[in-house]
Amino acid sequence: MTAPPLLEINGLRIDLPLDGAARTVVHRADVHITEGAAVALVGESGSGKSLTARSVMGLLPPGARVHGDLLFAGESVPTMTPQRLRAFRASDVAMVFQDPRAHINPARSVGDFLIEGLTTARGAPAAEAVTKVTAILREVGIADAGRRMRQRPHELSGGLLQRVMIAAALAAEPRLLLADEPTTALDVTTQEEVMAIIGETRAARGLALLFITHDLELAAAVCDRVVVMYAGSTVEELPADHLRDSAAHPYTRALLASRPSLGNDTELRSIAGRPLSGFEAPVGCAFGDRCPRVQDLCRGDRPRPRPTGDGTAACHFPHTLSSEEVGRHA
Numbered sequence: 001m002t003a004p005p006l007l008e009i010n011g012l013r014i015d016l017p018l019d020g021a022a023r024t025v026v027h028r029a030d031v032h033i034t035e036g037a038a039v040a041l042v043g044e045s046g047s048g049k050s051l052t053a054r055s056v057m058g059l060l061p062p063g064a065r066v067h068g069d070l071l072f073a074g075e076s077v078p079t080m081t082p083q084r085l086r087a088f089r090a091s092d093v094a095m096v097f098q099d100p101r102a103h104i105n106p107a108r109s110v111g112d113f114l115i116e117g118l119t120t121a122r123g124a125p126a127a128e129a130v131t132k133v134t135a136i137l138r139e140v141g142i143a144d145a146g147r148r149m150r151q152r153p154h155e156l157s158g159g160l161l162q163r164v165m166i167a168a169a170l171a172a173e174p175r176l177l178l179a180d181e182p183t184t185a186l187d188v189t190t191q192e193e194v195m196a197i198i199g200e201t202r203a204a205r206g207l208a209l210l211f212i213t214h215d216l217e218l219a220a221a222v223c224d225r226v227v228v229m230y231a232g233s234t235v236e237e238l239p240a241d242h243l244r245d246s247a248a249h250p251y252t253r254a255l256l257a258s259r260p261s262l263g264n265d266t267e268l269r270s271i272a273g274r275p276l277s278g279f280e281a282p283v284g285c286a287f288g289d290r291c292p293r294v295q296d297l298c299r300g301d302r303p304r305p306r307p308t309g310d311g312t313a314a315c316h317f318p319h320t321l322s323s324e325e326v327g328r329h330a
Ligand SMILES: Nc1ncnc2c1ncn2[C@@H]1O[C@H](COP(=O)(O)OP(=O)(O)O)[C@@H](O)[C@H]1O
Pocket: 016, 017, 018, 025, 043, 044, 045, 046, 047, 048, 049, 050, 051, 052, 061, 277, 278, 279
């Protein structure tokens, strides 16, 4: 018998209270991460990436309802008691966010922030925590750890502060790191440095990664597998190195075509129409209004994920079908 995946999300649905009514913002997310693997979750703004990642931490907004399976090492996260959830967050998963300043107390020193995470959540003695935090700051490329620990968050650049957040995440010695657009708020050079640090520490520690981004090219460069999300549903899952050759979902193909550096030297083609949020998704395929291959069937019936060979695609007419096969349904 093989071990269960470290993270197994099957048919995740998230309902949130919006204007007094429960609205479905994530319809169907399927994400699997094996121990030590890196998986990217890619999609336009509003597609449900952050909510999917937050559900793994049990960090959804008040009133959220979760359906489907969300298992960490075989254990169901949504049914954890508050006490178990605290222990789980202190040792198994950690999250790095897009905006580090929103997740650190501006009035306390960087050192207090880092050390408190270890002393309160894990019960480590203070001296031991200082030694450990200093070593982890070095690991993320902060050599003058003593000075940085005495500083307040506003004295650090965005890039340095994001390294501090990565250090805080690593201090918990998690098995899975959730990184939600960790470089989006940074300038290009700093983005590359921060991605390199995540890549290096991940490899050195055998850490699994869920990397959230709207950048398909970056996703493929950093991760083993790519999951594409659209309007609250995962629409395709495939190995990162097969992305260009094997992408079967018209949305994935459209995202690839809108990136000139990924093999098409013609002008950048943006996708016609606007992206939808999950709660706006129609009955049928949410991508239907923007899809060049749309047929009547797509309008009435939301496609479920189906095997494509080396992944899955939720599409009635994926690019694995010939144009004659698509035409037969017209
Ligand atoms: N706290 C919240 N209350 C109500 N709606 C929310 C909340 N957080 C997110 N949403 C809605 O859920 C959808 C998905 O959000 P999110 O997961 O943040 O998308 P992404 O990270 O892909 O940009 C969006 O339409 C957003 O407006």
